[in-house]
Amino acid sequence: xxxxxxxxxxxxxxxxxxxxxxxxxxxxxxxxxxxxxxxxxxxxxxxxxxxxxxxxxxxxxxxxxxxxxxxxxxxxxxxxx
Numbered sequence: 897x898x899x900x901x902x903x904x905x906x907x908x909x910x911x912x913x914x915x916x917x918x919x920x921x922x923x924x925x926x927x928x929x930x931x932x933x934x935x936x937x938x939x940x941x942x943x944x945x946x947x948x949x950x951x952x953x954x955x956x957x958x959x960x961x962x963x964x965x966x967x968x969x970x971x972x973x974x975x976x977x
Contacts, residue, residue: 910947917945921954 899919908920914936918928932953936943955962 908947911944912947912950913942913944917950920947920950 902916902919909916912920914928914933915925917932918925921928921932923931932945932950933943935949936945938944952962954960
């Protein structure tokens with residue numbers, strides 16, 4: 897995805913290639929690949945990173961509290977099983 901196409905989007909895509917993810921993180925593509933290459937998910941010929949995944953990395957880096965995740969999950973439908 898080139899920068900001109902990216903600028904036309906209303907928001908950052910949910911899944912990003914390394915070049916887009918590097919721009920999102922504010923670092924070079926080579927630095928992004930070194931730091932985060934191992935956590936990308938391969939899909940066909942592409943390796944993708946999730947925006948929510950990158951947001952979590954940023955939040956952790958800047959010690960921004962994140963909502964606690966439910967460990968038990970939603971059990972409200974258990975009685976219908």
